[in-house]
Amino acid sequence: MSLDAVLARLDADLPAATDRLLDLLRIPSISTDPAYTADCDRAADWLVRDLQSLGVEASKRDTAGHPMVVGHVEGDGPHLLFYGHYDVQPVDPLELWDRDPFDPELQDTDQGQVIRGRGSSDDKGQLMTFVEACRAWKAEHGVLPCRITFLFEGEEESGSPSLVPFLQENADELKTDIALICDTGLFESAVPAITTMLRGLVAEEITLTGPSRDLHSGMYGGVAMNPIRVLSTIIADLHDDQGRITLEGFYDGVPELSDAIRSQWQNLNFDHKTFLGDVGLSEPAGEKNHTPLEQIWSRPTCDVNGIWGGYTGDGFKTVLPSQAHAKISFRIVGDQDPDAIHRAFVKHVEDRLPPDFSVEFPLGKGSKASQMSIENPSFEKALKALSDEWPRPASYIGCGGSIPIAGYFKDLLGMDSMLIGFGRDDDQIHSPNEKYNLESFHKGMRSWARILHALTT
Amino acid sequence: MSLDAVLARLDADLPAATDRLLDLLRIPSISTDPAYTADCDRAADWLVRDLQSLGVEASKRDTAGHPMVVGHVEGDGPHLLFYGHYDVQPVDPLELWDRDPFDPELQDTDQGQVIRGRGSSDDKGQLMTFVEACRAWKAEHGVLPCRITFLFEGEEESGSPSLVPFLQENADELKTDIALICDTGLFESAVPAITTMLRGLVAEEITLTGPSRDLHSGMYGGVAMNPIRVLSTIIADLHDDQGRITLEGFYDGVPELSDAIRSQWQNLNFDHKTFLGDVGLSEPAGEKNHTPLEQIWSRPTCDVNGIWGGYTGDGFKTVLPSQAHAKISFRIVGDQDPDAIHRAFVKHVEDRLPPDFSVEFPLGKGSKASQMSIENPSFEKALKALSDEWPRPASYIGCGGSIPIAGYFKDLLGMDSMLIGFGRDDDQIHSPNEKYNLESFHKGMRSWARILHALTT
Numbered sequence: 001m002s003l004d005a006v007l008a009r010l011d012a013d014l015p016a017a018t019d020r021l022l023d024l025l026r027i028p029s030i031s032t033d034p035a036y037t038a039d040c041d042r043a044a045d046w047l048v049r050d051l052q053s054l055g056v057e058a059s060k061r062d063t064a065g066h067p068m069v070v071g072h073v074e075g076d077g078p079h080l081l082f083y084g085h086y087d088v089q090p091v092d093p094l095e096l097w098d099r100d101p102f103d104p105e106l107q108d109t110d111q112g113q114v115i116r117g118r119g120s121s122d123d124k125g126q127l128m129t130f131v132e133a134c135r136a137w138k139a140e141h142g143v144l145p146c147r148i149t150f151l152f153e154g155e156e157e158s159g160s161p162s163l164v165p166f167l168q169e170n171a172d173e174l175k176t177d178i179a180l181i182c183d184t185g186l187f188e189s190a191v192p193a194i195t196t197m198l199r200g201l202v203a204e205e206i207t208l209t210g211p212s213r214d215l216h217s218g219m220y221g222g223v224a225m226n227p228i229r230v231l232s233t234i235i236a237d238l239h240d241d242q243g244r245i246t247l248e249g250f251y252d253g254v255p256e257l258s259d260a261i262r263s264q265w266q267n268l269n270f271d272h273k274t275f276l277g278d279v280g281l282s283e284p285a286g287e288k289n290h291t292p293l294e295q296i297w298s299r300p301t302c303d304v305n306g307i308w309g310g311y312t313g314d315g316f317k318t319v320l321p322s323q324a325h326a327k328i329s330f331r332i333v334g335d336q337d338p339d340a341i342h343r344a345f346v347k348h349v350e351d352r353l354p355p356d357f358s359v360e361f362p363l364g365k366g367s368k369a370s371q372m373s374i375e376n377p378s379f380e381k382a383l384k385a386l387s388d389e390w391p392r393p394a395s396y397i398g399c400g401g402s403i404p405i406a407g408y409f410k411d412l413l414g415m416d417s418m419l420i421g422f423g424r425d426d427d428q429i430h431s432p433n434e435k436y437n438l439e440s441f442h443k444g445m446r447s448w449a450r451i452l453h454a455l456t457t
Numbered sequence: 458m459s460l461d462a463v464l465a466r467l468d469a470d471l472p473a474a475t476d477r478l479l480d481l482l483r484i485p486s487i488s489t490d491p492a493y494t495a496d497c498d499r500a501a502d503w504l505v506r507d508l509q510s511l512g513v514e515a516s517k518r519d520t521a522g523h524p525m526v527v528g529h530v531e532g533d534g535p536h537l538l539f540y541g542h543y544d545v546q547p548v549d550p551l552e553l554w555d556r557d558p559f560d561p562e563l564q565d566t567d568q569g570q571v572i573r574g575r576g577s578s579d580d581k582g583q584l585m586t587f588v589e590a591c592r593a594w595k596a597e598h599g600v601l602p603c604r605i606t607f608l609f610e611g612e613e614e615s616g617s618p619s620l621v622p623f624l625q626e627n628a629d630e631l632k633t634d635i636a637l638i639c640d641t642g643l644f645e646s647a648v649p650a651i652t653t654m655l656r657g658l659v660a661e662e663i664t665l666t667g668p669s670r671d672l673h674s675g676m677y678g679g680v681a682m683n684p685i686r687v688l689s690t691i692i693a694d695l696h697d698d699q700g701r702i703t704l705e706g707f708y709d710g711v712p713e714l715s716d717a718i719r720s721q722w723q724n725l726n727f728d729h730k731t732f733l734g735d736v737g738l739s740e741p742a743g744e745k746n747h748t749p750l751e752q753i754w755s756r757p758t759c760d761v762n763g764i765w766g767g768y769t770g771d772g773f774k775t776v777l778p779s780q781a782h783a784k785i786s787f788r789i790v791g792d793q794d795p796d797a798i799h800r801a802f803v804k805h806v807e808d809r810l811p812p813d814f815s816v817e818f819p820l821g822k823g824s825k826a827s828q829m830s831i832e833n834p835s836f837e838k839a840l841k842a843l844s845d846e847w848p849r850p851a852s853y854i855g856c857g858g859s860i861p862i863a864g865y866f867k868d869l870l871g872m873d874s875m876l877i878g879f880g881r882d883d884d885q886i887h888s889p890n891e892k893y894n895l896e897s898f899h900k901g902m903r904s905w906a907r908i909l910h911a912l913t914t
Contacts (some may be wrong), residue, residue: 216887302680317762
């Protein structure tokens, strides 16, 4: 079947495809906040209808949380599964957005046109690159190129609590020859890439309670221990002066890079000065004996994602608060055990609690890191297809983020995954003013058309 | 003139006096929050009208911030100045209040009746004890007992920015023989007291900025320094493992207690187990070589009054924030220099800033500690009057809080102050569910009648 006709149709249909994406972006499907439950449902309905318009037998499937969207279309050749997620991150601090995050628009910028709005890059825009490739294929050829199963999740940004049970209960239905996942990025905004190494995540929200009520610091200061001071010590002690994480046994299971991978990464000529300079930084801050690229792709890290306690409004209030709170997460790699790391973190905190203090660990969840096995010939075919579309040849890369889905596909369904995406480092995902370059969207759908062609001919 | 008649009238008029206080408490005069500017103005108007009803020539006086209320009444004998403040602390966390903080009421509790509401103890209820004593005196005798100047401030809870200029510009008008200040407490809720030792305050709000925007911790974690981690280290390093504050030169000017004062305080038999037990604590947390009472009254301290940064809403967001914030204050004693301490704090922070980080110090203000000279015979007269009213004899005490007004009266007007108040340790000032015992209100106004009588006969 002709690839050129499909590519030409994608070019011609770009304005309409953009309008469809803007329509989906207008739905504020923030999965972590119960206030947006109905919106998540609405986004799922939107996708069911869109898949049905392609002749896909699609439906919304209930879970304990937000629904899954599952669709099937029959065909010859390999059986592919495509995964994306329709939920998005919260939008605060709202005042830092230049416009309503859910009133998206196409904007002219000095890097060309971009689609601005929450979810444009993570992950609705990326998800739609595959759907649009299928739409053009269907329009040209009357059928999709092969047997395809679609799986769209609505809880990726809130820890995917329903994903594992859903995969277990529907394993026969969802197992295919290979999974395609579109939730990653280009390398340095230019080189197309297949991500083969992903970090895992251990996340916890701790609440320290000291005094039984908020106190006046003039009356109790000094004699009553301040929970913010205790929390600060707990956080300050998480790293040593070499940038290493101090939890007991934390580095158990962290692999050393092979010489082959290390030299391949050196060849990428990663420009950490530009990477950091784009966000106002000049000095890499991680482990001193690892390069910045190694730090991001292959080393475990710890970050405080939020902290709060006491009086945080305008003006001054000399309160000594009863409680202090922090959201803390660890990115893990290789064979690091999320449960062991959570236990070591609990011990780290409890060892630093003064008398009379208590602490809560409500989450306690984690996911392992993933490493793809690239022996499957589909990887080389996809790499070549990507190289044909973009000005520079494609590469296998690592990724600092955590996309546990690939690990679940492997462990629960015995299925390899190819992580291919078109996001750029400056897309500001999880931040105000998220955007997706129109080029990413356009070349992204063209890339999928090429990959579908490569995998089915 | 007869004291007994005044006391009897105060007893008879207590329900009406309570209604008047509830009326004043309904005005949400939160000085630190610009949203309540009109309410602060309304509280000042209320007091002007109330003083005028006592025959006082009273008026609202403009400042750069909230207005002062000043009143004068002529008379024989000593010229007294009475000071109180009509502004109140913010009320958050609002959800911890059992009722609307500005819908006050009289409640029955196991410690008798209390007046519940923001400002009931700090300082509207205390301020009104003096006004009610004057009202009863005027009703019985047709005139007030002596020449009195009233000064009510509206910015005490927000650092009193207009106070010093106002005192300087109106020094001739406001200088009297002695000042009476009602903004302190009983000793251990039972012993009436004149506070002769007050700590000063240095307060600052720091904002650390690292990356120029919020980042995704999966993409930048490790390689980009997290401002919350830097802030935590800054806070953790403020104390050593003996509970001492580590700022360079911090203890310069901190006096050692005289043996006389030390033994007087030992005689008070301060029960720190009850003091701490009331707020869910058992172990004092301050400097290890000082008793809890010394820590509260005579030692400098440092507290974090608020901290915030990153994502603090429901659920989890793996953000690496651009900024982190903290409100930090120091209580200082003796001859400690607030400016020097602020400079040492700035150095402490700047020494710990990583490359590329910046920090703001918007406040930079402080007040010295105060020590009253009790040679003035008014002190002994007031001590005896208090002892006559309450079941246990009155005592000179220290106070952990900061009431810079006494220092300003001394430095700017050359005037001694007597700090006499009727608050209790469990009044929850600056906290949810603030209250003032009806006994404090009732015996407070009776105490002022006795003190006025003692000072003028």
